[in-house]
Amino acid sequence: MLEIRRLRGRxxxxxxxxxDVLRVGALGLGAGLxxxxxxxxxxxxxxxxxxxxxxxxxxxxxxxxxxxxxxxDPKLTAPAEYRSVTGEVATKLPGVTFGGNFExxxxxxxxMAVVRSFAHTNSGHGGGTHYVMTGYDHRLADNxxxxxxxxxxxxxxxxxxxxxxxxxxxTYVRMGGIYGDGPAFLGTAFGPFDPAGEARQNMxxxxxxxxxxxxxxxxxxxxxxxxxxxxxxxxxxLDAFEQQAFDxxxxxxxxxxxxxxxxxxxVDRYGPGLGQQLLQARxxxxxxxxxxxxxxxxxxxxGGIKAAMDALAPQVDVAVAALVEDMHMRGLxxxxxxxxxxxxxxxxxxNAGGGRxxxxxxxxxxxxxxxxAMGQVVGESxxxxxxxxxxxxxxxxxxxxxxxxxxxxxxxxxxxxxGRPVSMIEQGRxxxxxx
Numbered sequence: 001m002l003e004i005r006r007l008r009g010r011x012x013x014x015x016x017x018x019x020d021v022l023r024v025g026a027l028g029l030g031a032g033l034x035x036x037x038x039x040x041x042x043x044x045x046x047x048x049x050x051x052x053x054x055x056x057x058x059x060x061x062x063x064x065x066x067x068x069x070x071x072x073d074p075k076l077t078a079p080a081e082y083r084s085v086t087g088e089v090a091t092k093l094p095g096v097t098f099g100g101n102f103e104x105x106x107x108x109x110x111x112m113a114v115v116r117s118f119a120h121t122n123s124g125h126g127g128g129t130h131y132v133m134t135g136y137d138h139r140l141a142d143n144x145x146x147x148x149x150x151x152x153x154x155x156x157x158x159x160x161x162x163x164x165x166x167x168x169x170x171t172y173v174r175m176g177g178i179y180g181d182g183p184a185f186l187g188t189a190f191g192p193f194d195p196a197g198e199a200r201q202n203m204x205x206x207x208x209x210x211x212x213x214x215x216x217x218x219x220x221x222x223x224x225x226x227x228x229x230x231x232x233x234x235x236x237x238l239d240a241f242e243q244q245a246f247d248x249x250x251x252x253x254x255x256x257x258x259x260x261x262x263x264x265x266x267v268d269r270y271g272p273g274l275g276q277q278l279l280q281a282r283x284x285x286x287x288x289x290x291x292x293x294x295x296x297x298x299x300x301x302x303g304g305i306k307a308a309m310d311a312l313a314p315q316v317d318v319a320v321a322a323l324v325e326d327m328h329m330r331g332l333x334x335x336x337x338x339x340x341x342x343x344x345x346x347x348x349x350x351n352a353g354g355g356r357x358x359x360x361x362x363x364x365x366x367x368x369x370x371x372x373a374m375g376q377v378v379g380e381s382x383x384x385x386x387x388x389x390x391x392x393x394x395x396x397x398x399x400x401x402x403x404x405x406x407x408x409x410x411x412x413x414x415x416x417x418x419g420r421p422v423s424m425i426e427q428g429r430x431x432x433x434x435x
Contacts, residue, residue: 053407055370056285057152058278059293060320060340061178064300065128067356068345068364068385070099070309072114075385082348082384085306086313096377101313104321108368110375111324111333113434115365117379117388120344120395123358125300126179128343133180135399135425147180150190150414152402153291154183155424157190159408164288169256173284175277176295185416192293195257195280256287266326275319282323285336290406299342303353316340324368337370337405339398348386361387365398370405372434396428404430 069075074084074097087100091109098106105112122128126141134149141147150158153172160171170193174181183190255261259280270279274296281292296316301308320340327333345363346356362381368374382389403410403425410428413421 054288055335055337055405055407056289057156057291057337057339057370057402057406058281058285058323059153059291060278060316060338061176061293061295062299062316062340062342063129063178063295063297064342065125065344065346065358066299066342066363067301067305067309068116068362068381069348069356070305070313071102072098072364072366073116073381073385074099075381078348078384081350082386085350085354086309093375093377099309099313101309102317104317105324105366108321108324111328112366112368113372113374113376113378115367115378115393115431116381117390117393118341118363118365118398119388119392120360123344123360125343125358128358128360129178130180132341132343132395132398133178134184135396135428138180141179147182147184149180150184150186150424151181151192152399153181153192153293154186154190155412155414156290156406156408157183158186158414159406159412160290162189164290167256167288169284169288171290173281173289173291174293174295175281176293176297178293178295181293185422186414256283256289259283269326270322271315271318273319274315275322278319278323279326282326282332282336286330286332301346301355302351302357303355305346305350305355308355320366327369333369333374334371335369337372337402338366338368339402340366341398348384359386365393367434372401372405376433378431378433393431394428396425397431398428400425400428401430401434404435 069082070084070086074086074088076083076088076097084099088097089100089103089106090097091106093109096109096114098109120128120131120137122131122137122139122141124142127138130136130138130141130147130149133151134147135152136149138145138148153174157171162171163169164171172190172192174192174194175196177194181192257280259267259276262279262283267276267279270276274294277294277296281294284292298308298312320338323338327336327338342363344358344360347359348356348362351357362385379391379393380389381387400410408424410425410430411423412425413423416422
């Protein structure tokens with residue numbers, strides 16, 4: 001048995017244990033649920049003409065509710081108390097400006113799409129997060145209720161399987177917890193893998209007693225396992241798919257989580273903090289991960305919004321611009337969709353403390369890649385940046401767009417805890433201008 005696993009359970013906000021397990025399965029024992037079995041199934045599907053779309057999503061979550069005015073809709077034509085307090089910067093798109101902190105993003109705006117008419121009806125942190133993460137409002141979210149709908153990443157894990165059948169990489173990975181990012185009634189098996197917690201600290205190599213005489217850290221154990229297997233002839237006894245599975249887990253899958261395998265010049269270009277997380281997310285997607293959430297909080301700016309934006313926004317500017325450029329240079333803009341959002345926007349009028357408060361009736365989305373139509377602004381806000389002037393785009397429309405990129409049937413249903421089939425999307429449609 002070769003298994004990389006978390007040794008202890010730990011609860012999350014969805015009330016279950018994190019799915020912090022990477023498995024190859026029973027090597028040489030013909031286990032149909034092991035990675036070797038998945039590889040056989042993949043080969044059989046290919047022979048039969050069936051395929052699974054191999055696209056990915058990186059979702060950058062700006063927790064707290066980022067201001068739509070100071071980010072992607074500065075509206076300097078509005079009255080002074082409504083317009084962006086950080087000014088604006090011209091982008092590569094004629095007549096389109098971003099907030100004054102986003103000079104690098106402005107230079108890659110032709111590789112992005114901005115939605116200026118995103119709106120919903122829940123201005124609570126928990127409720128708004130649940131709405132955007134799952135496509136459904138949850139009025140009890142801010143009173144401590146557990147999420148009642150699965151997040152898109154968990155839906156993808158349910159649709160594709162919890163691990164990529166070729167690389168063994170988890171289908172759904174999160175970097176920092178977000179309320180509503182769990183599996184809800186789909187079950188904990190389809191929750192996100194968290195590489196930052198005990199998932200990385202408690203992973204160890206478990207091999208039949210007598211095969212090796214010690215356990216060490218993950219990477220050392222993997223190196224030892226490969227050397228010992230080569231000496232003992234273990235791999236010779238495996239069929240082709242089990243050998244491939246063994247090679248995946250001992251050479252490739254763990255490298256996707258480690259930036260020491262990346263070109264140092266690329267690491268520098270992304271910058272520290274958030275940049276390192278987005279670079280790791282890109283590497284995971286290249287290795288077969290289908291959905292990565294990156295949580296970057298601090299956007300609940302009720303006061304002093306200019307100083308707060310000057311402190312926080314530059315890190316987003318550098319990191320996101322680097323990712324957008326990197327996706328293009330590597331030809332990943334057809335394979336990976338980047339989504340930048342938060343739970344809601346901010347009040348259009350600056351308050352007495354120089355900040356903005358919670359505001360669900362209008363916010364913005366920024367997207368890049370995914371094979372979608374980039375280099376455009378979708379929708380328009382009203383004169384005072386308070387509501388959409390054009391047809392509102394809602395959470396289920398965003399969800400349907402992501403489903404389109406990932407190849408998930410928009411009519412898909414799964415059984416809830418009451419034993420009833422439930423549609424994952426009921427009313428949303430892919431954003432027409434993008435698809």
